[in-house]
Amino acid sequence: ILNVEQSPQSLHVQEGDSTNFTCSFPSSNFYALHWYRWETAKSPEALFVMTLNGDEKKKGRISATLNTKEGYSYLYIKGSQPEDSATYLCAFMGYNNNDMRFGAGTRLTVKP
Amino acid sequence: KAGVTQTPRYLIKTRGQQVTLSCSPISGHRSVSWYQQTPGQGLQFLFEYFSETQRNKGNFPGRFSGRQFSNSRSEMNVSTLELGDSALYLCASSLNEGAYEQYFGPGTRLTVT
Numbered sequence: 001i002l003n004v005e006q007s008p009q010s011l012h013v014q015e016g017d018s019t020n021f022t023c024s025f026p027s028s029n030f031y032a033l034h035w036y037r038w039e040t041a042k043s044p045e046a047l048f049v050m051t052l053n054g055d056e057k058k059k060g061r062i063s064a065t066l067n068t069k070e071g072y073s074y075l076y077i078k079g080s081q082p083e084d085s086a087t088y089l090c091a092f093m094g095y096n097n098n099d100m101r102f103g104a105g106t107r108l109t110v111k112p
Numbered sequence: 113k114a115g116v117t118q119t120p121r122y123l124i125k126t127r128g129q130q131v132t133l134s135c136s137p138i139s140g141h142r143s144v145s146w147y148q149q150t151p152g153q154g155l156q157f158l159f160e161y162f163s164e165t166q167r168n169k170g171n172f173p174g175r176f177s178g179r180q181f182s183n184s185r186s187e188m189n190v191s192t193l194e195l196g197d198s199a200l201y202l203c204a205s206s207l208n209e210g211a212y213e214q215y216f217g218p219g220t221r222l223t224v225t
Binding site: 091104 | 168170212214215
């Protein structure tokens with residue numbers, strides 16, 4: 001994979017549902033993987049920075065896992081709330097000085 | 113602790129002009145990165161500065177340049193503006209260079225006419 005790809009592009013869930021999305025990235029030259037949450041009319045907010053294969057990080061109802069060998073990361077939201085509605089972005093950092101690539105994001109809408 | 117601030121928030125320029133955007137990082141943060149966000153290309157990395165030195169650079173033409181001052185404040189300059197430079201420019205600061213959490217500013221919305 002040459003680019004950072006996120007799926008799905010958008011997701012609509014009901015309040016209380018648990019959900020997950022995927023970030024796929026180049027498996028070579030890996031340095032770090034960032035997850036951000038970006039609400040409309042606000043600035044991106046850092047969720048996690050992941051560096052080690054097998055990393056699992058958690059912040060409240062949100063957690064993320066990392067597989068650097070196969071080049072993917074999952075973001076999970078347990079018991080989605082309307083305030084979780086946002087675009088979730090991942091960004092791949094490689095060792096090369098020019099390499100910082102963002103996915104297009106997953107747009108999550110949580111209906112009350 | 114004050115967050116990342118960017119000035120100006122909005123700017124309208126004409127093709128061919130040049131523009132300078134400013135970013136003040138969170139106190140104590142030494143790394144500042146700049147990003148461009150457009151509807152067509154999404155969020156793209158411009159460059160990162162640490163200790164007044166450009167550490168990383170994205171795939172942008174030489175018209176895009178920046179610098180960092182000794183107090184970690186950073187400026188970004190775009191010369192000979194083109195219509196396609198219309199975008200939201202975000203800066204983000206982090207404690208150090210590398211794999212650290214980045215804190216974003218509110219952005220500068222640049223419109224080139």
